[in-house]
Ligand SMILES: Cc1cc2nc3c(=O)[nH]c(=O)nc-3n(C[C@H](O)[C@H](O)[C@H](O)COP(=O)(O)O)c2cc1C
Ligand code: SF4
Ligand code: SF4
């Protein structure tokens with residue numbers, strides 16, 4: 001073996017003065033802003049009418065009490081709002097910019113407009129931006145919003161040639177546009193396991209799957225946002241296939257994905273074969289038989305076959321989250337059936 | 343959370359790089375069960391960025407072996423750490439040559455020979471970033487390196503056991519290739535006189551720049567001989583509340599771009615002491631706005647001034663720990679400030695017993711790693727904490743919930759270095775300089791087509807025209823086409839607007855903003871469409887990608903501009919309306935200031951396009 005020079009601090013002029021690990025970080029959890037006391041009511045004006053809602057509510061909740069249907073994409077009631085999609089923005093008197101309804105808390109005397117020209121323009125543009133850069137074919141909710149706001153995603157030009165895998169090159173580098181086409185996030189579907197596929201060409205980067213995999217449900221942290229700007233993407237470390245990652249196949253990320261970017265392999269295969277018929281499917285709620293926790297499962301059945309399993313968000317035990325057995329256990333049932341019948 | 347760390351154990355160099363920051367592993371040989379046992383506190387995450395720097399410096403890229411080892415030591419999931427590393431432009435997630443030349447092709451350099459340098463390098467080394475990992479060197483295009491006064495500029499870095507970085511400006515393709523020839527030895531950049539960056543050097547009226555050129559930046563002795571640390575002594579005599587009173591009375595306004603009154607922040611952080619004993623001071627030295635280099639000049643030429651200023655701020659507001667976040671592309675500033683911190687500690691100006699009194703304050707220096715967005719204060723907190731540099735939602739504001747969730751005072755370098763003067767000469771006297779709305783003196787960054795580029799200090803109130811005069815007038819053809827004020831996030835002004843007072847209120851009155859005080863004139867030969875395309879590309883590259891309006895809007899904006907200027911038949915007619923709508927959604931619905939201002943320069947130029955075209959037609963034929 002080649003003899004190596006001993007490593008000393010002097011050999012690293014830049015590192016020698018790097019910080020020591022002794023920075024006093026205060027002990028204990030990071031303090032969160034105090035939760036608002038819920039008894040008190042707050043009065044605000046929404047679209048000219050007075051609304052009274054409990055203190056601590058969000059503008060989204062306040063709008064709901066007025067029967068106003070606010071579009072949302074990155075919001076989900078069982079996750080902390082990340083407020084990144086900005087489709088829910090409303091106009092708040094006195095604020096320089098629009099504010100996200102999903103995370104902004106109500107304050108006494110707020111005057112809010114939810115359907116002004118400014119609001120409509122921003123919502124339409126956000127939807128056009130997404131629909132012109134992402135494949136939204138399995139995102140019916142987004143499509144319906146697009147129609148509601150009259151978005152025309154075609155106007156940015158035909159989709160640019162897919163650049164292939166997006167992970168090459170350091171952050172902050174891109175090829176100049178050709179002046180004709182519109183860049184998209186189109187890329188090959190990732191099929192690297194039998195349980196679910198990842199089609200990031202359909203990803204609107206709502207961060208929900210990362211939340212569900214991490215602190216807010218699964219605590220596995222198999223996936224995170226990588227890259228920067230338009231090249232941001234959901235990724236495992238060094239883009240390794242899922243079986244090499246920390247993933248435990250709880251499927252919670254599939255459960256929260258609003259665009260079908262994450263999809264049961266069974267659903268994906270059926271869609272590819274043209275056999276997926278959502279309108280013909282029946283849903284049955286049952287209790288997961290695998291352990292004593294008692295999670296509610298919603299089984300989606302088509303032609304007497306279970307085709308996927310979800311869990312209702314408002315269910316107390318799971319709040320929509322499951323484990324591999326609940327999420328995918330039915331596949332073994334079906335697998336056996338298949339073997340029998342063949 | 344159970345960490346799942348796959349792959350090979352680290353190579354020796356990989357481990358050494360990580361250990362250089364975290365110290366050697368206690369348990370001897372690393373085996374997987376050690377990874378499970380050795381569980382440092384979760385709060386060590388803030389060391390991730392320094393560890394990534396060490397890895398990139400040593401190995402030349404962020405290798406899986408090194409990253410996994412770091413994750414085991416920091417108790418971090420590899421996917422998270424990967425996502426953080428991949429956020430920064432200076433880190434490579436794939437193998438690449440040891441020597442990297444970062445060539446600035448941003449606005450000022452674009453006008454001063456950067457295209458020719460890039461072409462030459464492409465001829466010699468192939469397209470940017472294309473070199474094989476086994477090659478000796480590679481080159482990349484870089485956003486503004488903060489050396490616009492000496493354009494064209496480049497930064498050369500060599501990884502290895504004895505890594506080095508070297509900023510070269512002005513430079514040439516030959517000089518760069520020569521520097522990269524010998525990765526074993528750091529090239530000696532030709533000495534640059536301080537007077538080159540500070541043409542006013544030595545003038546009596548200077549306040550902030552008065553010591554520049556009069557002292558050895560490394561010498562605490564020189565600093566003391568030039569009146570250094572008198573302000574700290576005075577501040578200690580006055581006590582926190584009086585110091586804060588003076589800062590309020592001075593009506594000092596933040597110089598980092600957002601123009602927020604400094605005294606209000608200081609007071610809020612001081613007040614928070616009753617509920618939050620642990621609070622932080624952060625000095626924002628991430629200076630990355632294209633065209634801006636004032637903070638670099640202060641840090642390189644008078645580093646102790648910044649250390650003294652931070653110490654006053656820390657003691658006054660009761661923050662025992664300060665962080666100085668310097669942009670990754672400023673190796674000289676980093677070295678000089680690191681040295682200054684060590685000297686100050688050694689001589690009792692930092693640490694537990696400052697001035698031999700029962701006063702405690704210390705400074706950690708952190709380096710950015712190539713991300714403009716980390717200059718946004720909440721993105722900067724995330725970056726220090728070891729997360730992706732994504733801005734946080736406001737409210738809550740930093741003075742309530744800032745770094746590590748604690749009340750935090752964040753100020754720009756220039757804001758802070760005003761404080762010693764305020765302490766010594768009084769807030770009222772400071773407020774007497776300048777205009778009622780913009781008090782004190784201001785540093786302006788002049789580059790582009792001016793005869794004498796550099797940092798200029800003037801009392802607030804000077805007009806744009808007088809600033810150009812101060813810098814020797816319009817260079818190039820000598821005939822002015824327009825001026826970019828405030829940087830890429832700023833506004834283009836036409837020659838008609840030269841009498842605009844360069845104050846916060848004066849620029850606001852015409853719908854512009856002072857921003858980071860960039861003043862960059864263009865002569866009538868410049869093809870402004872190229873400049874606008876460069877600005878659009880900048881925002882596309884630097885958007886953090888968190889929110890849709892900015893992540894996609896910056897892309898669509900660049901595309902629509904290139905449609906407009908490319909003259910492609912379809913869509914040209916639609917382009918102006920599209921650009922206006924893209925601009926509106928970005929400024930209305932984005933999360934942070936980057937998105938809010940990403941269309942400002944472009945919209946302002948298009949609004950004055952006819953004027954600019956007339957001026958251009960008058961001189962050279964358009965190409
Ligand atoms: C995209 C973006 C980049 C910024 N970059 C910087 C910077 O490099 N330096 C700086 O001092 N402030 C920068 N700011 C402003 C900071 O968010 C913050 O307002 C400032 O540091 C506060 O200090 P001040 O009050 O002393 O100006 C930036 C803001 C945005 C939105
Ligand atoms: S299946 Fe579960 S563990 Fe795997 S990525 Fe999704 S949320 Fe994370
Ligand atoms: S994969 Fe789905 S859940 Fe995850 S960020 Fe993309 S759209 Fe959201």
Ligand code: SF4
Nearest residue numbers: 886888889892934937
């Ligand atoms: S505006 Fe741009 S930089 Fe700011 S949070 Fe949104 S995507 Fe990130």
Ligand code: FES
Nearest residue numbers: 083085086088102
């Ligand atoms: S739903 Fe509010 S920002 Fe996405």
Ligand code: FES
Nearest residue numbers: 446451486487489
């Ligand atoms: S250093 Fe090149 S533009 Fe600033």
